[in-house]
Amino acid sequence: MTTATRTLPDTLENPYALSHLDALEAESVHIFREVAGEFERPVILFSGGKDSIVMLHLALKAFHPAPVPFALLHVDTGHNFPEVIEYRDRTAARHTLRLHVASVQDFIDDGRLRERPDGTRNPLQTVPLLDAIESHKFDAVFGGGRRDEEKARAKERVFSLRDEFGAWDPRRQRPELWSLYNGRHAPGEHVRVFPLSNWTELDVWQYIEREGIELPEIYYAHEREVFKRDGMWLTAGAWGGPKEHETPETRLIRYRTVGDMSCTGAVDSDAATNADIIAEIAASRLTERGATRADDKLSEAAMEDRKREGYF
Template sequence: MTGATAAHSHMPVSRFWSHLDSLESEAVHIIREVAGELENPVLLFSGGKDSIVMLHLALKAFAPAPVPFPLLHVDTGHNFPEVVAYRDRTVARYGLRLLVADVQDYIDRGVLRERPDGTRNPLQTVPLTEAIRQHRFDAVFGGARRDEEKARAKERVFSLRDEFSQWDPRRQRPELWQLYNGRHAPGEHVRIFPLSNWTELDVWQYVQRERIELPEIYFAHEREVFRRSAMWLTAGEWGGPTPSEPVGKRLVRYRTVGDMSCTGAVDSDARTVEQVITEIAATRLTERGATRADDKVSEAAMEDRKREGYF
């Protein structure tokens, strides 16, 4: 061993390159690629953990400059109050521009009709596609991950949508060596998924490492819930529960956040990020499989909605 080699071998190493570093680097590269290649991006931001991590990555990608595109929230009107409060705090904290597409507005104008089951998640497609068309967005960042659901598992990072915002799996393009093709015809746009290769556990480990604040409903708390379709749902103005569905207090948390009418809580006593990570590492049921009633309509429920323009 030479003197130079020996000296080098004793140099302190602050931190080894981890899988989280690789995922972060890939996501930041994707976000910067979109900003450089496409003209008018927007980032979908609901206040859920995946969109929070995606925004954190966007802030890192352009620091110290501001994020060069707005945020868009498709508001069902049945959101968890804690999540909406978090959304508004975050927008104010970073001086971001937030656009809101309101499902209730479309119902009031007679464009959409309330569903008998009270859920509004499937009603988000029209406000989303209208907002994209109105603002002429050509790139839409989403927080979907491939481990969530089989339709999302086969979608590319750059997902081409036609002039009606519809997804055709047969039109997907190869993405070799992290080379992404954002070409599209006038009226079309590209959905961008920087977290495609992340898992739920990766997201939580990244939240832990980066000390990212999340809405409190992601951690165990007492809540009034009732049982429907093998899930614990929150009582609310959306129409639940029925007289035959008793309401009781339980210690629960949410693994994913969506419309109150179709997002189920899970029994949990995990009150910290570390406890949530331990809980997720031991589970064998995906977060959407455990908590989303809108995915249980059929085996192809998510793919059918994505073909129509859904997230």
């Protein structure tokens, strides 16, 4: 005769079990500490976007009460949202972190890059990024990429080896069994590190809500003058929009992701709080990049092509 057993939730069966967010946080903190122990000159890519904000929040936790032992690096396209740039500078100052800014405009001005006909500068970020890595001799570069964002990013390991030209080769991906990370690299090579690899957009927002993390206001519903291009609501700016046939209108929108204004679309939304956004994302069937990033729609392999050239 068998006795039926009742299965209890992990938190009731084991009061010391980690919640889903606690487990993700612990993994990310472990990654930051591993990099601090293995590398000489790590740097955190920090744009003022939500993923880099969460990444910095985790780094602060990983080394508290000591200061974060890494500088910040931002590749500024010159077409970023003013609210995000203001947040970037204010945050770096608040935590007394050194901020390196690699300017796409500087590379255009001295002839190392040429402006694209469509005005989009996101594809131009690779050269300034690689130049900054080489000139500052960074050997590990933290990025906020997540595997749920895009199929090319889904192929990444947490530690992603880049060759002396900054290029990514999927065939050189290393196994990461049991959360053992291999940071070995030859002179001239470096490693891209993704502490949020296993997070989803929903995880990020639930963590922002739980931790009370401040974000730039454009992530929340607000009225803004936008115009429609290729099915996306874009903000007017010096980058080249709107054109004569594109009529601006004021709409209630928010941004799911932020980047170059020329290729980052807004979504119609009345979500004004973290809880509203969590409910909105839970019901969505489109990834944030799939819904709002024109640069990923240039070709089927747009992101993977850029990653092979040295982009994140």
